[in-house]
Amino acid sequence: MERFILKKLLDWKNSPYRKPLILKGVRQVGKTWILKEFGKRYYENTAYFNFDENEEYKQFFETTKDVNRILQNLMLVSGQKIIPEKTLIIFDEIQDCPKVLNSMKYFCENAPEYHIACAGSLLGIALAKPSSFPVGKVNFMQIDPMTFSEFLIANGDENLVTYMQSVDKIEPIPDAFFNPLYEKLKMYYVTGGMPESVLMWTKDRDVSAMQEVLSGIISAYERDFAKHPNISEFPKISMIWKSIPSQLARENKKFIYKVVKEGARAREYEDALQWLVDARLVYKIYRSLAPGLPIASYDDLSAFKIYLVDVGLLRNLAQLSPTVFGEGNRLFTEFKGALTENFVLQSLITQFEVTPRYWAQTNPPYEIDFLLQRENDIFPIEVKSETNVTGKSLKKFKELFPDKVKLRVRFSMENLKLDNDVLNIPLFMADQTDKLIAMALECRN
Numbered sequence: 001m002e003r004f005i006l007k008k009l010l011d012w013k014n015s016p017y018r019k020p021l022i023l024k025g026v027r028q029v030g031k032t033w034i035l036k037e038f039g040k041r042y043y044e045n046t047a048y049f050n051f052d053e054n055e056e057y058k059q060f061f062e063t064t065k066d067v068n069r070i071l072q073n074l075m076l077v078s079g080q081k082i083i084p085e086k087t088l089i090i091f092d093e094i095q096d097c098p099k100v101l102n103s104m105k106y107f108c109e110n111a112p113e114y115h116i117a118c119a120g121s122l123l124g125i126a127l128a129k130p131s132s133f134p135v136g137k138v139n140f141m142q143i144d145p146m147t148f149s150e151f152l153i154a155n156g157d158e159n160l161v162t163y164m165q166s167v168d169k170i171e172p173i174p175d176a177f178f179n180p181l182y183e184k185l186k187m188y189y190v191t192g193g194m195p196e197s198v199l200m201w202t203k204d205r206d207v208s209a210m211q212e213v214l215s216g217i218i219s220a221y222e223r224d225f226a227k228h229p230n231i232s233e234f235p236k237i238s239m240i241w242k243s244i245p246s247q248l249a250r251e252n253k254k255f256i257y258k259v260v261k262e263g264a265r266a267r268e269y270e271d272a273l274q275w276l277v278d279a280r281l282v283y284k285i286y287r288s289l290a291p292g293l294p295i296a297s298y299d300d301l302s303a304f305k306i307y308l309v310d311v312g313l314l315r316n317l318a319q320l321s322p323t324v325f326g327e328g329n330r331l332f333t334e335f336k337g338a339l340t341e342n343f344v345l346q347s348l349i350t351q352f353e354v355t356p357r358y359w360a361q362t363n364p365p366y367e368i369d370f371l372l373q374r375e376n377d378i379f380p381i382e383v384k385s386e387t388n389v390t391g392k393s394l395k396k397f398k399e400l401f402p403d404k405v406k407l408r409v410r411f412s413m414e415n416l417k418l419d420n421d422v423l424n425i426p427l428f429m430a431d432q433t434d435k436l437i438a439m440a441l442e443c444r445n
Contacts, residue, residue, distance in 0.1 A: 001195060002153045003030065005143050009038045012139060013115065020104040020116040025143035026280055026309055027121035027224065028217050030195040032092055034143060035117050039088035043115070047080040051100065052093035061099040067111045070103065084113035095120035105134035122224060128278040142280075144350050145193030145310040148343075149431045152184060154202045160184070164432055170439055172415040173426060181428040182413065189339050190322045192312015193346070207322045214316040221281060228275055236260075236272035244282065244306055245318035248338035252367070253305045254287070254360070273306075283307045283345060288357035288371050291378035291404045295357055295371060305358060311343045340385040340427065341369055344411050347430035348372060348381075356381070359397065366393040374437060377406055384412035385427075394422065407440055409433075418443055 012018055025031050039046030051057055060073040071089075075082050082089060094100045100118070107116055118138075120126070146154070149161045163177050173181075191201045191210055194217055200210035225237040243260045247253065257264040276282045287303035288295060308314040315322075320335060348356050352374060359380065360367040370381040380397045394408045398421075408422045416436075417424050423440040425433060 001030075001146070001150070001198070003034055003037075003143075003146070003150060005034060005141070006038055006041070008141060009034070009117075010042060012141070013042060018112070018115070019108045019137060019139045021118065021139045021141060022101075022104075022123065022127075023117060023119045023141050023143055024123050024127075024280070025119075027220055028194055028196060029143055029145055031119040031121075031143055032090075033195065035088070035090045035092075035119060038117075039090065043088040044083065044086040045081055046088045046090060047074070047078070047082045048090045048092065049074060049078065049080075050092045051097050058097055058099065061097070061103050065103065065106050067103065067106050067114070071111075071114070082114070084111075085115065087115065089114060089116045091116065091118045093120050094118050095122045095126045098126075101126070102134065105137040108134075108137040122227065122279055124278045124280050125227075125275065145312075145346065146195060146198055147193060147347065147350055147431050148185065148188050148428065151188050151191070151193060151198055151202075154198050155184065155187075156202070157184060164429055167416070167429075167432065167436075168439070170416060170418045170423070170436070170443060172417065173429075178415065178426065181426070185428040189311055189343065190315060192310040192315070194310055194312060197312055211316070211322055214312055218313060218317060224279070225275075228272075230271070233272045233275065236269050237275055240269060240273055240276060240306075241281070242317075244308055245314065245335075245338070247306060248314070248342070249318075249335060252360075252365075253338070253341070255304055255306045281309050283309070283349065283355065285345070285355065285370070286357050288359050291359070291371060291380070291401050293373070293376060293378070295354060295373040295378060299357065303360075307342045307345050309346075311339055311346060314342050315339060337383065337385040340411075341383050343427070344381070344383050344430050345370065348433060351431070351434045366396045368393050368397050372409070372433075374434065378404060379407055379409050379437065380405060382408070382410045384410065387413045389414055389424070407437065407444065409437065 012021055023031050036046060049057055060070050064070060071082055091100055107114060152161050160177060160181055191197045197210050197213045200206050200213050222238060226234050228234055228237060239260045246259050247255055257266055257269055260269060277284045285305045286299040289298045289300055292298045318335060352372060354373040356370040356372050358369055359371050368380045369383045372379045372381055380394060382391045382394050389410060389412045391410060398405050410422060410424050411427050411430060412424060413427060414424045416426055418440050425436055
């Protein structure tokens with residue numbers, strides 16, 4: 001498998017400002033594999049320490065803050081060689097090891113010649129606690145599920161990725177590329193981007209094994225809910241999690257607490273929802289009041305939508321059978337377009353620093369699926385799961401904010417085109433959004 005984050009890791013390795021790295025990402029998204037692969041490709045050797053398998057390693061960090069002594073103890077007990085600049089040191093499963101996290105300050109200040117990368121599941125929860133690590137002494141990197149482009153490469157379709165990356169004009173994609181990309185996108189909706197699920201499909205074409213993998217990942221996440229420090233939150237987290245398909249199946253996808261449980265109030269469930277957000281199992285997308293900068297300053301904190309970390313997990317959680325893959329266009333009309341919105345959001349989050357928002361008004365009802373901040377511009381984004389692209393909301397948004405909208409973006413199964421100020425991006429090109437917006441802006445200038 002090829003993961004694009006390897007390039008970012010190489011940039012980190014070569015940076016003169018490199019600090020110890022903390023790699024964040026949900027369980028089973030491929031953190032350990034990525035770090036080991038990175039070490040294999042770009043270092044003479046890798047020294048790997050797993051604090052879940054070898055809890056006794058934690059003691060070395062509790063008795064001293066001298067990094068040379070810590071490393072000496074780790075080398076002696078494990079028999080692993082550590083050479084400055086030439087060894088990648090991996091500290092894995094550090095989520096329950098505050099002393100290991102705190103030691104990053106001393107590695108940064110006193111031993112910058114050592115290349116250290118840390119990983120762990122539920123690290124987002126650990127890092128959300130105050131004073132869990134010294135600010136400014138570590139670099140952060142986020143690893144998300146495999147993108148559609150990474151899925152294509154794993155599936156042996158690197159030529160399709162090369163083609164999409166080579167597109168340098170806003171003009172229709174030839175059928176020879178459009179049709180296979182359309183078909184393979186449907187399969188991506190089924191497998192999602194969790195590496196083991198992708199492997200089961202690309203290696204063995206085994207749908208039942210892939211389905212089993214996704215069910216197993218969801219079960220592992222659900223067991224993690226019990227790790228909330230307040231055990232009374234466990235059932236609440238579970239209820240919110242199980243309500244997500246119902247929330248997204250509604251026409252108005254704004255999160256409503258009473259869908260979780262009749263009579264539920266926000267204050268009773270806020271902590272449980274925040275736990276899922278900190279664990280990065282869900283994305284919380286706030287409603288924006290207007291397309292202003294910075295976009296966060298226009299958030300309506302009382303209104304938001306919730307999406308899952310991965311489209312394949314969403315399909316599995318919604319109990320939508322993989323057999324819809326073979327049923328023509330039905331997959332794209334099933335489940336009220338929720339899969340498509342989830343997929344587009346996943347693609348946007350990997351490309352842009354700022355989490356997208358959405359915009360809506362109730363009387364009369366209009367909704368823009370996502371508002372995207374790119375550099376110093378805000379772009380309204382509409383997501384259509386097929387080729388029915390009549391968009392009253394995009395039109396209304398421009399009427400309300402004529403001076404703020406340089407370009408409107410629509411994702412659909414229509415071909416690539418620029419129609420005045422509306423850029424239509426075929427869904428399978430969502431990974432190219434940043435580049436396509438830049439090209440469209442250039443055409444309009």
